[in-house]
Amino acid sequence: MQQIMVETEPQVSLNVVTRGDSPIQFVLIHGLASNARLWDGVAEILAEWGYGSMAIDLRGHGESSKPAGGYNHETICRDLKAVVDRTPEEWRGEHLVWLGQSWGATVVCEFALRYPEEVDSLILVDGGLVDLKSAFGDWESCKLALTPPDLTGATASQLEQWIRKSHPDWSDVAIAGTLANMETIDSGTIRPRLSRQHHMEILEQLYNYDPITTIAKLAVPVHFLLADKPSSPMRNQRESAMSSMREVSQASFEIFENSDHDLHAQHPRRVASIARDILLNLDGETL
Numbered sequence: 410m411q412q413i414m415v416e417t418e419p420q421v422s423l424n425v426v427t428r429g430d431s432p433i434q435f436v437l438i439h440g441l442a443s444n445a446r447l448w449d450g451v452a453e454i455l456a457e458w459g460y461g462s463m464a465i466d467l468r469g470h471g472e473s474s475k476p477a478g479g480y481n482h483e484t485i486c487r488d489l490k491a492v493v494d495r496t497p498e499e500w501r502g503e504h505l506v507w508l509g510q511s512w513g514a515t516v517v518c519e520f521a522l523r524y525p526e527e528v529d530s531l532i533l534v535d536g537g538l539v540d541l542k543s544a545f546g547d548w549e550s551c552k553l554a555l556t557p558p559d560l561t562g563a564t565a566s567q568l569e570q571w572i573r574k575s576h577p578d579w580s581d582v583a584i585a586g587t588l589a590n591m592e593t594i595d596s597g598t599i600r601p602r603l604s605r606q607h608h609m610e611i612l613e614q615l616y617n618y619d620p621i622t623t624i625a626k627l628a629v630p631v632h633f634l635l636a637d638k639p640s641s642p643m644r645n646q647r648e649s650a651m652s653s654m655r656e657v658s659q660a661s662f663e664i665f666e667n668s669d670h671d672l673h674a675q676h677p678r679r680v681a682s683i684a685r686d687i688l689l690n691l692d693g694e695t696l
Contacts, residue, residue: 440511450677
């Protein structure tokens with residue numbers, strides 16, 4: 410594993426985590442208020458199989474710069490294009506498969522729309538599908554439901570205990586990646602690396618986002634990996650979105666029964682296997 414900082418504009422640099430000795434063939438994009446290290450499990454498995462990857466902390470997240478502005482899709486995609494442009498040619502594989510989880514799925518779709526020459530296939534990990542405006546009806550309802558909890562006063566140890574209790578089947582690697590969403594401050598307590606202000610700016614942008622219209626414009630294959638729980642309050646809305654998506658694109662769907670939203674953390678080997686198969690198909694190969 411290597412970590413490098415890539416400048417994308419003056420005084421803004423993104424943290425990029427690379428793995429594998431072969432050329433980079435997978436780009437891994439995290440979700441809202443998450444970070445690149447939640448892809449560690451998937452990236453480690455891909456590296457074991459001989460594939461290179463890079464996971465990127467988006468602006469405001471993880472160890473990347475936290476500028477005052479630029480939390481819109483246009484700027485975030487421009488950041489990613491700068492990372493790709495600054496990647497040495499010898500590091501680049503013949504194909505690039507982009508994986509995005511949750512909000513990261515929306516980001517990679519937007520990137521593919523703006524820079525189609527840089528994307529050969531998309532894998533959307535429990536994201537990029539649901540229309541929040543249709544799901545909630547108005548912004549206030551969406552904000553009430555999706556505003557993150559206030560963790561003021563909590564310690565890293567307390568958070569780790571909560572994660573282990575809530576996700577007993579997660580590996581230590583996945584738990585460490587989740588803890589990396591936070592930073593420890595002088596008092597010994599934790600706070601999110603993404604500020605609440607920027608979190609809500611991104612969430613409101615997502616509320617106004619039309620995923621079906623965007624994906625219908627894409628010229629690359631789109632593969633959805635979806636977590637399914639019978640108790641999910643958005644299950645019916647997602648089923649409707651899947652039907653609409655089938656009508657406007659050649660999308661494929663794989664359902665992970667009784668799984669968590671962070672599929673890449675909970676099921677890294679299965680996600681890595683799907684990603685490998687999609688790359689092999691692009692190369693005209695089979696296992």
